[in-house]
Amino acid sequence: MAEWICRTLRDGGLEGEHAPALLIKDTIRCPLSSFVFDHVLSQLSSFILSNKSQSKGIVLVALSRSPLYYQQFLKSKGYDVVHSPCWIQVLDCYSDPLGWKSKLVESGGILNRDPGSSVTTSLCKNVRDLDNLFSSIIEIGKELAGDGKGRFVVAIDSVSEMLRHTTVSSVAALLSNLRSHDQVSCLFWLLHSDLHETRATAALEYMSSMQASVEPMALPADGQIGNSMNLSLMEQNFRRGKFCVRVKRRNGRVKMMFEELCVEISGIRFAPVSSEDNVIAQSLVPKVQFNLQLSEKELNDRAKVVLPFEHQDNGKTTQIYDGRKSLIEGETEIHEKVNSSGKGEIIYFRDSDDEMPDSDEDPDDDLDI
Amino acid sequence: MAAIRPRSSSFSRSTSAASNSVPGLKHGPNGTIFLSSGIPDLDKILGGGFTLGSLVMVMEDPEAPHHMLLLRNFMSQGLVHHQPLIYASPAKDPRGFLGTLPSVMASKDDKSRVHESEQEKGLRIAWQYKKYFGEQNSDSQRDGKSEYCCDFDLRKPLERHFFTGKHIDCITLRYSADLSTFHDRCSSFLSQTPRTNGNIVVGRIAIQSLCSPQCEFSDNEWDMLSFVRSLKSLVRLSNSVAIITFPPSLVSPAFSKRLQHLADTLVSVKAIPDEDKELAKLLTGYQDMVGLLSIHKVARINTQVPVILEATTFSMKLHKRRSLTLECLNQAPVDGSSGTSYGTSGSCSSSSKTGALDF
Numbered sequence: 003m004a005e006w007i008c009r010t011l012r013d014g015g016l017e018g019e020h021a022p023a024l025l026i027k028d029t030i031r032c033p034l035s036s037f038v039f040d041h042v043l044s045q046l047s048s049f050i051l052s053n054k055s056q057s058k059g060i061v062l063v064a065l066s067r068s069p070l071y072y073q074q075f076l077k078s079k080g081y082d083v084v085h086s087p088c089w090i091q092v093l094d095c096y097s098d099p100l101g102w103k104s105k106l107v108e109s110g111g112i113l114n115r116d117p118g119s120s121v122t123t124s125l126c127k128n129v130r131d132l133d134n135l136f137s138s139i140i141e142i143g144k145e146l147a148g149d150g151k152g153r154f155v156v157a158i159d160s161v162s163e164m165l166r167h168t169t170v171s172s173v174a175a176l177l178s179n180l181r182s183h184d185q186v187s188c189l190f191w192l193l194h195s196d197l198h199e200t201r202a203t204a205a206l207e208y209m210s211s212m213q214a215s216v217e218p219m220a221l222p223a224d225g226q227i228g229n230s231m232n233l234s235l236m237e238q239n240f241r242r243g244k245f246c247v248r249v250k251r252r253n254g255r256v257k258m259m260f261e262e263l264c265v266e267i268s269g270i271r272f273a274p275v276s277s278e279d280n281v282i283a284q285s286l287v288p289k290v291q292f293n294l295q296l297s298e299k300e301l302n303d304r305a306k307v308v309l310p311f312e313h314q315d316n317g318k319t320t321q322i323y324d325g326r327k328s329l330i331e332g333e334t335e336i337h338e339k340v341n342s343s344g345k346g347e348i349i350y351f352r353d354s355d356d357e358m359p360d361s362d363e364d365p366d367d368d369l370d371i
Numbered sequence: 372m373a374a375i376r377p378r379s380s381s382f383s384r385s386t387s388a389a390s391n392s393v394p395g396l397k398h399g400p401n402g403t404i405f406l407s408s409g410i411p412d413l414d415k416i417l418g419g420g421f422t423l424g425s426l427v428m429v430m431e432d433p434e435a436p437h438h439m440l441l442l443r444n445f446m447s448q449g450l451v452h453h454q455p456l457i458y459a460s461p462a463k464d465p466r467g468f469l470g471t472l473p474s475v476m477a478s479k480d481d482k483s484r485v486h487e488s489e490q491e492k493g494l495r496i497a498w499q500y501k502k503y504f505g506e507q508n509s510d511s512q513r514d515g516k517s518e519y520c521c522d523f524d525l526r527k528p529l530e531r532h533f534f535t536g537k538h539i540d541c542i543t544l545r546y547s548a549d550l551s552t553f554h555d556r557c558s559s560f561l562s563q564t565p566r567t568n569g570n571i572v573v574g575r576i577a578i579q580s581l582c583s584p585q586c587e588f589s590d591n592e593w594d595m596l597s598f599v600r601s602l603k604s605l606v607r608l609s610n611s612v613a614i615i616t617f618p619p620s621l622v623s624p625a626f627s628k629r630l631q632h633l634a635d636t637l638v639s640v641k642a643i644p645d646e647d648k649e650l651a652k653l654l655t656g657y658q659d660m661v662g663l664l665s666i667h668k669v670a671r672i673n674t675q676v677p678v679i680l681e682a683t684t685f686s687m688k689l690h691k692r693r694s695l696t697l698e699c700l701n702q703a704p705v706d707g708s709s710g711t712s713y714g715t716s717g718s719c720s721s722s723s724k725t726g727a728l729d730f
Contacts, residue, residue: 174584175545182463204620205584208433254435254661255645 003247003259004038004272007212008045010249014056014153014187021181024190025210027203031236032218032243034263036067037270039159039192043072044079046155050089051081057187058089059146059154061139065095066160066192069123091142093135094123099167101127130167132176143185153187156180161206162194170202177209216263217244241265245272393571395452396423397519401673406454406573406612407520409444412697414520416685417669418678421612421636423573424566425670426603428634429616431580435642437662437687438616439471440695442577444523445614447472449575451521451529455538457560459553460579461586465541468579473523474530476694524693548587550598557602561609574611576602581617592626599633635670640687655701659688664697 007024015021024042028035043062049055062072069092076083076090083090098104104127106112124142126135143154158164164173180186195203195215207213218239242264249257260275397419399405405420414420421427431438449456450472458465540560542553557576564574581599582589589595599615606613619627619639631637641663644650651657664685669678685697 169590171584171587171589175586178585201621201623204433208584208618208621248434250434250642251645254437254642256434256642257645 003261004041004214004245004263005045006259007214007247008042008049010212011042011046011155011188011190012049012055012057020211021183021186022188022212023177023181023210024188024212024214025193025206026190026214026216027193027195028216028243029194029196029218032216032239033194034216034240034243034265034270035192035194037265038214038216038245038263039157039190040075041270042190043157044076044081046157047076047079047081047090050155055187057153057155058148059143060090061093061143061146061154061156062090063093063095063135063139063156063158065099065129065158065163068096069094089146091146092123093126093138093142095126095129095135095163098125098127099129099163129164132164132168132172136176136179139180140183140185147185153185155187156189158189158191160193161191162197165198165202170205174205174209177206181209211250213248215246215248217246219244219262244275393573395448395454395519396571396573403672404571404610406452406575407448408441409446409448409520409523410441410695410697411520411522412685412695413441413664416666416680416697417636420520421614422670422672423610423612424607424672425612425635426599426606426633427612427614427636427638427670428630429614430631430637430639431616431618432640432642432662433618433620435640435662437640437642437664438579440525440687441638441640442579442614442616443472443525444695445575446577447474447523447529448521450533450539451475452573453536453538455540455560455563455572455574457540457542457557457574457576458579459542459544459577461544461583463543463545465543469534469539469541470528472529473525474527476522476524477527522694525689525695526693544581544583544586544588546587549591549594550588554598554601557613558605561605561611564610566608566610571610574609576606576611576613578613578615581615582622583618584621589621592622596626596629596633599630603633603635631667634668635672637666637668639665639667641665654686656686656688656698659690660686661689662687663700 010022011024026035026038026042043060046055046057046060050057050059064072072092073083103112124138126138128134139156143156144152146152147154161173177189177191180189191206193203193206219242220235220238242262245261245263247257247259247261249259251257262273262275264271264273395406397405399419399422404423405414406423407414407420408417429438429441446456446458446469458468460468462468540556542556544550544553547553560574560576564572582595602613602615617630619631622630643657643660643662647657654660664687666680666683666685669680671677682699684700686700688696688698690696
C-alpha cells in the first residue's frame, strides 16, 4: 500500500483540482513515521529522476532534521544531490528558525560557522511568518519546475515543529494555499499526533486527502512499564509497526488499507498484513435483531428441549398420564398415600376415564353421511 | 401553479389565493410554509421541505464531500425559482462553486420508459416494496417547470440564464478575522425578506464549512456560536431558510453540542468505507451507495408536537450518477448474540432502527 500511495502522489492532481495531500502521523508508542517520510521522499525522487512523474522537482521544508541529513540520506539511496542538484531544493528552517543565530553573529557574539552542507538550501529565518514561508516555497518551486506549466512536490518535515511557533489556523491556511496552487503537484507532511490537541490533529486530517498512520503492533496488556514482557513489546514497537492508510476518494467513500512495516538497517520494508479485523462495518449500521440461521449451540439446545407431547419418540413406551396411578409405581405410591392421608388431595380423573378403553363404539357412527 | 399535496390532517385552513401562486412554496401544518430542499426524497422525509424561518444545520464528515451535494441541490432549487441567494464558503473564489450546480433533469420520458420495460418482465416479487412507491407518486406530480421540487441532474451544470440578476451573492470567509461583516451582510439580506402577509419574498442562505480551520476566526468558538445564534433569530423573523454545514470533529465537543442544539433541522452525513465486504453483506444495494444521511431533528414551528420518523438513517445513492436519492436502509439480518440492541423510537417492522449515528 505504500507503493500505492507513492504512485498516487507521483500522478499528482488534475488541472483545476486540489493536489493530493498525504499526512503521515505516529505516536510515541511507535515512532517510525520519519522512516516512512524518508521512504516516500526517496520513492518520489526516483520517479522524478526517471521522468515518470508529473512534477519536476521537490521543495523540502526541513524543520526537524538538518539539510545535511537529507543530503546523506539521498546519497545512501544513490541519488547524488551535490553534483546534479536540479531536482531538489531544501528550505532550511532547522538551522536558524527564529533568526537568533544571525542576530548573535551580527552582534559579534558567536563566530559564523558554515554548516558544511552543499545541498542547495535557502535559509529561512522566521518560521512564524507563514505567508513569507509560502511565498519562499512557491519561489523555489518555480525555479525548479520552470515557469509556466511545470509542477513540483512540496514536502514538509514535521508540521509538529511548525505548530510550536504558529497557530493551527495559519498552518491549515498554508496547507490549503499549497494544495490549491496550480503548480503544486502533490504535498506530504509529517505529524506526531500525540504532541498536539485532538482538534489540531483533526484540523490537519481535514486538510489532507490521504492519511497514513503508524500504529504499534502490540500494546502492552497493563500500564506497567517495568514488566519484562512489556519491555520487549515496547522494543518491538520501535522496529515494527502497523501501517494504516485512509484515502478519501472522490465518490465520497473512504478506502482503508493495512500493512505491516518493519525498519531494518537497509531501510524500511512493507509487508501485507496477516490478519484483518473489520470491526468498522458493525459500528456504522444500526443493528437488526432477527436471525434466520441457528448456530451450533442453538441447534444443540433445540434438540434438548422436551416438548410437552406425550409421544416423545425416544423409544420408551409411552405412558399416558391419565390421572390414575399406574401399577408399576404402585408400591411407592401406597407408602406416599399412607403418609399423606391426613392432608387434602386433589383427585383428578380424566374425562376419558369415563369411557371404557377399546370399546367397540365407533365415534364416527353419530355422523349421518 | 404549485402542486397541491394532500393534507395530512382533516383540518383545512382557508388560504389566500396570493400565496398559492408563488412557485416553490407550499403550505404546511400549523401555519407554516415550506420551501423545497432540492431533493425530492428529503422533502418527503421532512414532511414537506424546509420550513420558512428555520435554520438547517448539516454535520459534515471530514472524509466525504456529501454536504456539498446537499448544498448544490438547495442552491439550484433556489435559483430555478428565482429566489435570492447568499453563498459563503472558506474557498478563495466561491463563485467557482456556482459552476457545479446541477440543472433540472430534462426529460421525463427517460424515467417512464424504464418503468414500462420493468413491468414487462413478468411476475416480480417486490419484497422491498416500499422502493416502488415513489415511482407512482412522482409521475402524478410532474406538471411543468414551476413545480415545487425539481429533480436535478448532477451531471449537467445549471443554465447560464439562472445566474443573471443581482440576487446571487458569493462571499468568501477565508480572510475574515471575524464574522461581523458577514453578519451585517446577512442581516441586510434578511431584511429584504420580512414576514408580511402580502407578497411573500423568499430568500436562501447557504454557508459551507463554517468551522473550517483555514479561516482565522475558527479559533474563536464563542464568536462563531454567537453568530449562529444571532443568525437563527434573524432568520426566524424573516421568510428565509438558512443552511449551515460544519464539521463537528473540528470543534470542541461542548461547542459542537451547542451548535447542534441551535439547529431547527439537524442532519448529518457520513462516509462509508470502500470495498468493504462486511458492509456489502449487511446492506443490500451497497454498490450504488455513496454515503449515509441521518436525520436527527426536524423543525417544528408553532407546535409542541415532535416528529417521530419511521427511520432516521438513509443511504444516499446517485441514480445513474445523475440524481440523488435517499433510501431506507435494507439490511440483512445480523446474528443477534453479537451486537447490542439499541433503543427504538419507531415501529419494529421497519428494518432500520436508531443506531450509533443518532445522538
